[in-house]
Amino acid sequence: MVTTQDTRDDVRSGIVAAATQLLREKGANAVTTRAVAQVAGVQAPTIYRLFGDKDGLIDAVAEHVMTTYVSGKSAATDRATGDPVDDLRSGWRTHVEFGLTNPELYALLAARGSRAPSPATVAGLDVLRRRVRRLAAAGLLRVDEQRALLMIHSAGNGTILTLLAMPEDQRDPALGEAMLDAVLTSILATAPATPDTTTSAVAVTFATVLPDLPGLTDAERALMTEWLHRSLAHPTR
Amino acid sequence: MVTTQDTRDDVRSGIVAAATQLLREKGANAVTTRAVAQVAGVQAPTIYRLFGDKDGLIDAVAEHVMTTYVSGKSAATDRATGDPVDDLRSGWRTHVEFGLTNPELYALLAARGSRAPSPATVAGLDVLRRRVRRLAAAGLLRVDEQRALLMIHSAGNGTILTLLAMPEDQRDPALGEAMLDAVLTSILATAPATPDTTTSAVAVTFATVLPDLPGLTDAERALMTEWLHRSLAHPTR
DNA sequence: ACTCCCTTGATATCGGTGTTACGTCAGCGA
């Protein structure tokens, strides 16, 4: 007889689903044991019997959201192409996109501070570690494997948090790629070609003196600023 | 008569000191209004009269810790050496060191997630912005100023969080420098793009590279050229 | 000097949170 186990799992997944829905719709602050219990149609102590702790619940939610996300992604996007660098890039994009898609969950996981990281976090780190290992095995790394891992992880986490901290409409959509390129350039043995430094450098310098340019109207200066930013944000490759 | 103002400030700084001590010694979870009030020897409502909110208290604590930290640092370490790159590096080191020295405070500030950032955070961002602007004005940046700012900030934040998340005895002490180098090599021009950083000199140099700017229409380029010429012909000085 | 008003101090309280103790009751093996 497995019905007791089945119902137990059903109740468990129901609670996780309720917590996930609450997290998505009402934010991290709304994920309270009582609210979750009420939405899931169970009593509050049931959560503690099944998850032991509120952190346990959050861990289960994180794992659930993450698995449904990776299973929801089209498999082609994240398939191993054979090129370790390409795989790392696609994994990076998936990670950043996941962070931006689930801001509340990210905040919730980051909120526990320096305590033991969630299983979902260590799972993600393990995936990254395997990808870095492939890089190392292919002889593409010019730094320590651990160093490469930490650098990519730091850059990814920092990028996601920076993007989440600013309003959605003024986020730099190319920041993720720029950060990854920066880290890869310092990490990979094969130096990727850095395109055309002088033109953009001159443009950036010019942008700083633009407000002091005489003989122009404010509207003209504003237009030039806007065009400069657009050109500098333009993907060169 | 200023005694009322003085006592008010005394009580205020006493509360901040109590909260800071509590934060250092017992962690972020121990910073509760009641505990702070008891340690400071005041009543709980006093905190709300002086700080309005618990976030206000935390902001005050962050500001206090930060100012005492920067005032405690030997002034020589963080002095402006004249070289914008060196200044940025020393500022980076100071920031990372501050994060590693005050893990609870950092966790507390990061814990509010996507809400309005603390005044201390925006103050730090402003300092960074000024340093990046000096880089741009010196013709050393080859990416957008905003992009450079976001990249440095993301790398710093991510590095600190990564280091804080692992036990102190297995931290990579060179991770910070490696991350900064990675970002800098992606951001800095190898040589100053415009040796002469006066407004007109930069404008002249920019006019020569304007035809190579990507992401602009021919009409926009033509307009910018025309405006540039008009500005350069403008009699100002 | 006196009144008036605003600030302070203190108590009690509200609504809410994570968590747990304990009685009860159903379902199972014997």
Place this chain on the structure above:
DNA sequence: TCGCTGACGTAACACCGATATCAAGGGAGT
């Protein structure tokens, strides 16, 4: 059928942030 073990449900505990209320007191203005 009878115990017994486990889950369920109620209630409660110990906190938390935040406020209402009210007496006491001191400064400002007349």
